[in-house]
Amino acid sequence: MWDYNPKVMEYFLHPKNAGEIENPDGVGEEGSLACGDALKLTFKLDKAGRIADAKFKTFGCASAIASASIMTEMIKGLTIEEAEKVTNKDIVDKLGGLPEQKMHCSVMGMEALQAAIKNYRGGKEKQPQKIEGKIVCTCFGVTDKEIEKVIIENDLDSVEQVTNYCKAGGGCGSCRGEIQMIINKIRGKKEKGAEAQAKPKKLTNLQKIQLIQRTISEQIRPLLKADGGDIDLIDVEGNKVIVAFRGMCSQCRTAEFTLKDVVEAKLKEFVSDDIVVEEEKTMIDEPHIHKEIKRAEK
Numbered sequence: 348m349w350d351y352n353p354k355v356m357e358y359f360l361h362p363k364n365a366g367e368i369e370n371p372d373g374v375g376e377e378g379s380l381a382c383g384d385a386l387k388l389t390f391k392l393d394k395a396g397r398i399a400d401a402k403f404k405t406f407g408c409a410s411a412i413a414s415a416s417i418m419t420e421m422i423k424g425l426t427i428e429e430a431e432k433v434t435n436k437d438i439v440d441k442l443g444g445l446p447e448q449k450m451h452c453s454v455m456g457m458e459a460l461q462a463a464i465k466n467y468r469g470g471k472e473k474q475p476q477k478i479e480g481k482i483v484c485t486c487f488g489v490t491d492k493e494i495e496k497v498i499i500e501n502d503l504d505s506v507e508q509v510t511n512y513c514k515a516g517g518g519c520g521s522c523r524g525e526i527q528m529i530i531n532k533i534r535g536k537k538e539k540g541a542e543a544q545a546k547p548k549k550l551t552n553l554q555k556i557q558l559i560q561r562t563i564s565e566q567i568r569p570l571l572k573a574d575g576g577d578i579d580l581i582d583v584e585g586n587k588v589i590v591a592f593r594g595m596c597s598q599c600r601t602a603e604f605t606l607k608d609v610v611e612a613k614l615k616e617f618v619s620d621d622i623v624v625e626e627e628k629t630m631i632d633e634p635h636i637h638k639e640i641k642r643a644e645k
């Protein structure tokens with residue numbers, strides 16, 4: 348038995364707005380009986396363009412009924428623009444919380460609302476719902492776009508959480524690897540954004556050299572090594588960074604491109620916008636290492 352709070356139980360045992368509106372202005376259907384949860388939402392607007400009535404029909408558990416029921420109450424009186432801002436988080440908050448494993452019921456409520464709004468905007472004729480994105484979880488018919496949306500909106504970071512929110516991964520499990528890849532991709536973007544924000548405004552010379560070295564070893568060298576090349580940091584003079592290509596990169600005809608579009612671009616991204624990169628042209632046995640670089644390496 349799930350641990351539902353009294354408000355969820357109240358909306359489950361005495362649901363408000365159950366049923367279907369005749370000649371609705373918007374109809375949205377989400378889920379499928381095959382997946383164990385399905386929700387149909389209908390709404391009607393008043394003359395001022397506000398939602399005058401909303402009803403739902405659902406096949407699902409207590410939390411699906413409670414989520415749909417409270418959502419119909421929440422959207423009454425709203426304009427379409429206001430209603431489309433309602434998220435699954437708003438539904439969960441209004442209910443006072445749902446068990447983690449039942450979060451997908453709130454997502455289904457939000458998606459049925461969005462589908463109904465889309466249907467309203469597409470005209471009175473019910474449009475067949477177009478699947479957006481590529482199906483990742485065939486067991487539950489969940490696309491990559493839907494998975495990305497629940498991850499971003501609910502700040503999820505595990506496959507298990509994704510399953511709780513949209514069911515993807517909760518059947519045969521063969522899509523779990525792909526879900527993890529989507530999580531990694533989104534987390535990578537977030538970390539990059541945080542790193543960019545955390546980029547200190549004014550670096551000391553030593554900090555700058557350390558950051559340049561780190562960017563070369565973590566961001567640039569792996570790219571060059573993948574093509575049999577390598578790179579050494581030779582010197583830093585103000586915003587001028589001098590590097591030497593090694594291996595395949597030293598003979599490569601596209602070295603100029605690599606210098607600007609890979610090395611300089613990465614250093615601009617991770618260190619400073621005004622970095623200019625130049626290549627050390629002369630062949631030297633022992634690269635001259637600036638004394639500050641030596642200090643930075645310690």
Ligand code: FES
Pocket residue numbers: 483484485486487515516517518519520521522523
């Ligand atoms: S394909 Fe996703 S659980 Fe089976």
